[in-house]
Amino acid sequence: MAQIHATARKSTLALRQRKRWLLAQFxxxxxxxRASLVERFSRCGKANCHCQxxxxxxxxxxxxTQCLAVGKINKFLLKTSAQRQAAQEGIAHxxxxxELMEELSQINAELLRxxxxxxxx
Ligand SMILES: [Zn+2]
Numbered sequence: 001m002a003q004i005h006a007t008a009r010k011s012t013l014a015l016r017q018r019k020r021w022l023l024a025q026f027x028x029x030x031x032x033x034r035a036s037l038v039e040r041f042s043r044c045g046k047a048n049c050h051c052q053x054x055x056x057x058x059x060x061x062x063x064x065t066q067c068l069a070v071g072k073i074n075k076f077l078l079k080t081s082a083q084r085q086a087a088q089e090g091i092a093h094x095x096x097x098x099e100l101m102e103e104l105s106q107i108n109a110e111l112l113r114x115x116x117x118x119x120x121x
Contacts, residue, residue, distance in 0.1 A: 002102045007110035015107050016121065022104050029097060033090030035066040037078075062087075 007015060041059035043051045051057045062084045066074040078084045108118050 005103050005106045007106050012111065012114060012116055015111060019104060019107050022100050025100050026097065029093035031086065031090040032094045033087060034094045035064050035091055037087050037091060038063045038065055
């Protein structure tokens with residue numbers, strides 16, 4: 001769920017100043033990933049393995065999952081810690097951009113409600 005910003009209580013000037021600040025934060029994220037990192041523990045297929053009894057399961061294994069459409073998920077194993085690190089960073093960068101975009105959008109909706117221009121400084 002999006003964070004709700006208290007735009008209605010701010011002056012139009014304050015909203016415009018916040019917009020300027022938000023726009024200055026936007027930077028391209030070459031490593032950007034809109035995805036999730038999922039941690040899994042699993043059992044192997046070996047009959048005598050501890051994981052088949054009460055012992056600990058194998059793992060953790062890390063998967064990147066990407067929802068492309070309803071019911072269409074791209075999911076694969078991240079085999080190295082470098083891949084996992086890259087995924088974590090890329091996901092964090094996109095999340096940051098999404099948060100900036102969300103606040104900008106809420107400010108723009110409030111400006112629109114006040115019949116203010118969305119493009120004027
Ligand atoms: Zn096992």
